[in-house]
Amino acid sequence: MPNPLLATTDLPDYAAIRPEHAEPAVRAQLAANRQRLAELLARPEPSFATLVEPFEEMQHRLNTVFAPVSHLNAVVNSEALRAAYNACLPLLAEYQTEVGQNAALAAAFAAIRAREGARLSAAQRQVLDHALREFRLAGVQLPAGPKARFKALMQELSRLHSRFEEQVLDAAQAWSRAVEDEALLAGLPAHVLERAARTARERGRPGWWFTLDQPTYLAVMTHADAAALRREFYEAWSTRASEQGPQAGRFDNGPVITEILRLRHEAATILGFGNFAELSLATKMAATVGEVIGFLEELAAHYVPAARRELAELESFAGRPLAAWDVPYYAEKLRQQRHAVSEQALRPWFPLPRVLAGLFEIAGRLYGITIRERPGVALWHADARYYDLRARDGTPLGGFYGDFYAREHKRGGAWMGEVTVRKRLATGAALPVANLVCNFAPPATGQPALLTHAEVVTLFHEFGHTLHHLLTRIDYPSVAGINGVPWDAVELPSQLMEHWAWRPEVLPLVSAHVTSGEPLPAELLGRLLDTRTFHAGLAAARQLEYALFDFRLHARAAPADAAALAAVIGAVRAQVGVVRPPPFNRFAHSFTHVFSGAYAAGYYSYKWAEVLAADAFAAFAEAGVFDAATAERFLGELLSQGGSRDLMEAFVAFRGRRPEVRPLLVQDGIAA
Numbered sequence: 001m002p003n004p005l006l007a008t009t010d011l012p013d014y015a016a017i018r019p020e021h022a023e024p025a026v027r028a029q030l031a032a033n034r035q036r037l038a039e040l041l042a043r044p045e046p047s048f049a050t051l052v053e054p055f056e057e058m059q060h061r062l063n064t065v066f067a068p069v070s071h072l073n074a075v076v077n078s079e080a081l082r083a084a085y086n087a088c089l090p091l092l093a094e095y096q097t098e099v100g101q102n103a104a105l106a107a108a109f110a111a112i113r114a115r116e117g118a119r120l121s122a123a124q125r126q127v128l129d130h131a132l133r134e135f136r137l138a139g140v141q142l143p144a145g146p147k148a149r150f151k152a153l154m155q156e157l158s159r160l161h162s163r164f165e166e167q168v169l170d171a172a173q174a175w176s177r178a179v180e181d182e183a184l185l186a187g188l189p190a191h192v193l194e195r196a197a198r199t200a201r202e203r204g205r206p207g208w209w210f211t212l213d214q215p216t217y218l219a220v221m222t223h224a225d226a227a228a229l230r231r232e233f234y235e236a237w238s239t240r241a242s243e244q245g246p247q248a249g250r251f252d253n254g255p256v257i258t259e260i261l262r263l264r265h266e267a268a269t270i271l272g273f274g275n276f277a278e279l280s281l282a283t284k285m286a287a288t289v290g291e292v293i294g295f296l297e298e299l300a301a302h303y304v305p306a307a308r309r310e311l312a313e314l315e316s317f318a319g320r321p322l323a324a325w326d327v328p329y330y331a332e333k334l335r336q337q338r339h340a341v342s343e344q345a346l347r348p349w350f351p352l353p354r355v356l357a358g359l360f361e362i363a364g365r366l367y368g369i370t371i372r373e374r375p376g377v378a379l380w381h382a383d384a385r386y387y388d389l390r391a392r393d394g395t396p397l398g399g400f401y402g403d404f405y406a407r408e409h410k411r412g413g414a415w416m417g418e419v420t421v422r423k424r425l426a427t428g429a430a431l432p433v434a435n436l437v438c439n440f441a442p443p444a445t446g447q448p449a450l451l452t453h454a455e456v457v458t459l460f461h462e463f464g465h466t467l468h469h470l471l472t473r474i475d476y477p478s479v480a481g482i483n484g485v486p487w488d489a490v491e492l493p494s495q496l497m498e499h500w501a502w503r504p505e506v507l508p509l510v511s512a513h514v515t516s517g518e519p520l521p522a523e524l525l526g527r528l529l530d531t532r533t534f535h536a537g538l539a540a541a542r543q544l545e546y547a548l549f550d551f552r553l554h555a556r557a558a559p560a561d562a563a564a565l566a567a568v569i570g571a572v573r574a575q576v577g578v579v580r581p582p583p584f585n586r587f588a589h590s591f592t593h594v595f596s597g598a599y600a601a602g603y604y605s606y607k608w609a610e611v612l613a614a615d616a617f618a619a620f621a622e623a624g625v626f627d628a629a630t631a632e633r634f635l636g637e638l639l640s641q642g643g644s645r646d647l648m649e650a651f652v653a654f655r656g657r658r659p660e661v662r663p664l665l666v667q668d669g670i671a672a
């Protein structure tokens, strides 16, 4: 039987794919790509048509072969699948490095750019420019000595990033708290206590056993009445992997941080940048270090005074000055008193079928599309679904799989993933296909699944990514949909979509009581909408503190040693700190986004995209949230353009000016 991963059907045959198909399919495709690349490079006078297009095709093919493997590993994980998936990863990484370091390919692309640039379309030029940028950032043009050093730095950094993350995990796992006195646990939700009691039983211990995972930590900080217990958890959490706290020095990331900073700085300077922040910005929408710092400081000027007011108000509510481990606890008490609306009580008004129907209706009104479920498509689980997307005249545009419920062997969280990227090449065309995955509580028997409003917002968010992928009009996969979109702008379409879930004229479309069919009562709707701005200042001030810390740390002329690291933290806190952390706090030592993830000198991206989304939505709000002309302009100038166009230019074309922070301030109740 032929390998189903190598079949060229429109949709993967999920009924036929087995773990043992993965590695042979990936190996076969890699071999085909390598052979094809060698043939292409052997031809004289390569052109866009004879080299770049076939190169796009072979990369597209490889992604299409591996996408179902990576998806199945995430949604129906098994030991066999995980082994098959993990066996493919080094093969793919090796191939990617090989392509990135291919000097002949880089030279051919540069020659095509010089020879044909003036004749090519904007999207074609962007394909070349992005590829040339990747080659440059992989060090392909460097002389032999620096090139070898750069390669060694990349390998060492990858090792240090994993080491950083491992020490954070190990530190969390090494700490636990046994409780026998029930009085100490007053205030904690029943499901948290239940889990802790079960853990204690499994360990043959009386009472409750708490581990240091994020849900437990947040539950204790938010709900535990005993301040001493909150302080204990706070200290354990905020000193993870450091030289402070209950495990001082056991998993200390301090030396790892300074080593990472030193190597990042050296790698950036080898490539000709002044520091690592400049290297990070080479692929982002924000242009300069000054622009990012100025952006964060502008937000801080508005949010920090608001956060200070919120803290002062909270302290007068509590009747005393609050320590860092008191703030979330009293904030929750104040929120309950002020808004009297619980997420759980709203569930009956948000049955999933109603939410989906409303969401598709919104997409239809905005972008003139219809979305219909297609039965009979091969799926990986009985709960999954497939939906076709069509233009109003019936033209097929693509489709997406929905997999909405939490279950065993499925990765947590929510995400949009690519199945197929749109292409229109001489070698053939393909329509885009996406996966939209959530982890909502599965339905009870005889009832549809009931969502909290926060889950409705999550669904809108992932649907925004899905539309970005599906509504693209770009023919070249490397810059179609979300591909080639800068990291600090990729959350624009998803965060934009969230705004509709917060509008009084939209919520009736996605809500109706599960038994009576009654609309969400106006009074309840009003209280729900009011919760949006609660403590927006405090939340933003904390994000700005992280973002400024990350960016300033990487924008220095020399890498920071331990003393400089402490100085940067001190300076940032003096500038934007609101809640005063105790001296033992070592948040940097467990900041995996920055020291082992993709957000190094990029943590500002969260706020950057939030500002873009709020400003883009303001254009809709000004014209009416379903205004077709505004939607058509957004679709034409930005959403359909993928990474084929400079994002700032696209935004200005849509909005008529550069982005402004004011709409986000208004949304957060900071400005009138």
Ligand SMILES: [Zn+2]
Pocket: 461, 465, 491, 494
């Ligand atoms: Zn997102």
